[in-house]
Amino acid sequence: MAHNDVPIGAVIVDAQGEIIGCGRNERELRGDPLAHAEIVALQAAATTRGSWRFDDCTLVVTLEPCAMCAGAMSQARLARVVFGAFDAKAGAVTSVFDVVRDPRLPHRLEVVAGIEELACVRVLKEFFAVARTENELPK
Amino acid sequence: MEPDCKRRKMEEPADPPWEALLVLPELESREVELTPAYAAPVLLRTETSRLVRELSAARPLTELPHLKRVQARGGTQLLEVLLCPAGPSPGASRTLAELLPDGRVDVRGLGEPFLVQVPARAPLTRPQFEEAARHWPTAFHENKRTSQALAGRLFTLQDKAAMEARMEHAVWAARRGAELGMVPAGAAVVDPATGRVLAVGHDCRNGLHPLLHAAMVCVDLVACGQGGGTYSYRDYPACSFLPPLPGDGLPYICTGYDLYLTREPCVMCAMALVHSRIQRVFYGVSSPHGALGTGYRLHGRQDLNHRYEVFRGVLEGPCRRLGQEPGAR
Ligand SMILES: [Zn+2]
Ligand SMILES: [Zn+2]
Numbered sequence: 001m002a003h004n005d006v007p008i009g010a011v012i013v014d015a016q017g018e019i020i021g022c023g024r025n026e027r028e029l030r031g032d033p034l035a036h037a038e039i040v041a042l043q044a045a046a047t048t049r050g051s052w053r054f055d056d057c058t059l060v061v062t063l064e065p066c067a068m069c070a071g072a073m074s075q076a077r078l079a080r081v082v083f084g085a086f087d088a089k090a091g092a093v094t095s096v097f098d099v100v101r102d103p104r105l106p107h108r109l110e111v112v113a114g115i116e117e118l119a120c121v122r123v124l125k126e127f128f129a130v131a132r133t134e135n136e137l138p139k
Numbered sequence: 140m141e142p143d144c145k146r147r148k149m150e151e152p153a154d155p156p157w158e159a160l161l162v163l164p165e166l167e168s169r170e171v172e173l174t175p176a177y178a179a180p181v182l183l184r185t186e187t188s189r190l191v192r193e194l195s196a197a198r199p200l201t202e203l204p205h206l207k208r209v210q211a212r213g214g215t216q217l218l219e220v221l222l223c224p225a226g227p228s229p230g231a232s233r234t235l236a237e238l239l240p241d242g243r244v245d246v247r248g249l250g251e252p253f254l255v256q257v258p259a260r261a262p263l264t265r266p267q268f269e270e271a272a273r274h275w276p277t278a279f280h281e282n283k284r285t286s287q288a289l290a291g292r293l294f295t296l297q298d299k300a301a302m303e304a305r306m307e308h309a310v311w312a313a314r315r316g317a318e319l320g321m322v323p324a325g326a327a328v329v330d331p332a333t334g335r336v337l338a339v340g341h342d343c344r345n346g347l348h349p350l351l352h353a354a355m356v357c358v359d360l361v362a363c364g365q366g367g368g369t370y371s372y373r374d375y376p377a378c379s380f381l382p383p384l385p386g387d388g389l390p391y392i393c394t395g396y397d398l399y400l401t402r403e404p405c406v407m408c409a410m411a412l413v414h415s416r417i418q419r420v421f422y423g424v425s426s427p428h429g430a431l432g433t434g435y436r437l438h439g440r441q442d443l444n445h446r447y448e449v450f451r452g453v454l455e456g457p458c459r460r461l462g463q464e465p466g467a468r
Pocket of ligand 1: 036038065066067068069070
């Protein structure tokens with residue numbers, strides 16, 4: 001990856017299993033602190049569909065979403081979220097909060113957690129290991 | 140312009156003065172949590188200081204350091220002394236010999252032990268302290284700023300005039316948005332060090348993009364001012380930004396900035412403000428699914444990597460009326 005963004009990826013799949021939008025974390029690339037993979041994928045899916053109805057769709061993402069993305073998925077009224085690695089520090093779908101299954105909020109999603117967890121964790125670990133070595137190189 | 144303005148003022152009902160009320164983070168706002176402990180009456184007052192000394196050495200209150208050792212029962216002369224925490228599954232009646240088995244405390248002068256509910260954590264605010272002290276005497280290191288803020292004394296009249304002027308930008312933007320069929324919510328980002336209004340925006344969820352609530356618009360506008368950002372607001376002239384001054388240096392997005400919002404933000408927006416490193420948020424009215432005081436209190440969580448201060452009630456009257464103006468939804 002040319003830019004220094006943490007490698008997190010998301011896809012949105014419709015009821016037929018067709019991918020209608022995908023995104024990766026582009027905070028650094030775009031200079032936008034809100035360009036998380038889930039938000040980018042939602043933007044792409046909205047363009048594909050030409051509408052903002054996702055109640056038949058599933059969002060699949062490598063890392064547990066934060067509260068912003070969980071709130072966005074709830075706003076977008078997705079049916080389901082599937083994620084790989086848990087985020088103990090900021091995860092908002094199980095770990096720190098459970099925004100998408102909160103009975104106080106107007107829309108709730110089905111959750112499938114820990115799918116291909118090891119593979120998702122490995123991608124992140126490799127990225128951070130490389131980042132560390134690069135920082136340690138002699139000047 | 141002016142006569143029109145004056146006429147408007149006369150027609151509008153006068154708003155009661157507003158207060159900027161601190162919205163406490165979760166830890167500071169939650170109810171006092173209690174935990175069981177063993178205590179015993181002091182039957183011989185002259186033994187009190189010896190008992191306290193021996194207990195402190197033999198059974199230090201390492202998990203409950205905020206608790207005082209002795210209390211006078213309900214304003215009487217009768218003293219009671221805290222022996223030790225009771226743990227998760229306390230037995231109903233335990234003897235002194237069971238509770239202090241190692242002989243390091245001479246139990247002379249102590250009565251039969253009993254279970255008592257004591258505050259589990261040090262109080263962080265005066266209301267928590269007053270509640271805690273009803274259960275057992277508790278030490279309290281008062282945060283002056285928090286107490287001032289809770290009493291509504293943090294801001295001077297001059298501060299409030301400045302806050303009002305800034306919120307008026309947000310109210311103005313909300314009205315412009317509503318005229319274009321948008322949800323009537325507005326926002327403004329201000330650098331409190333210079334007083335410059337860096338971004339003004341309104342909710343664009345019915346137009347540009349469904350996730351563009353007013354706070355998201357403003358963060359994106361600030362990012363635009365810093366050479367980043369994602370959207371173009373060409374069709375929404377009330378959404379605008381100022382680039383930073385040449386000598387300013389680029390802060391990371393909203394570091395050190397204040398955000399004024401006509402209404403309390405949702406979970407998505409509140410977390411976006413954590414990501415943007417905002418310093419303070421001032422909002423006018425609460426919303427049913429708000430995440431800065433109503434449903435969640437996302438702004439002061441120790442487990443997230445950034446925290447910000449939140450005040451509600453700024454220019455409350457006009458903010459409240461935004462939802463009720465003609466054309467609004
Ligand atoms: Zn996110
Ligand atoms: Zn929002």
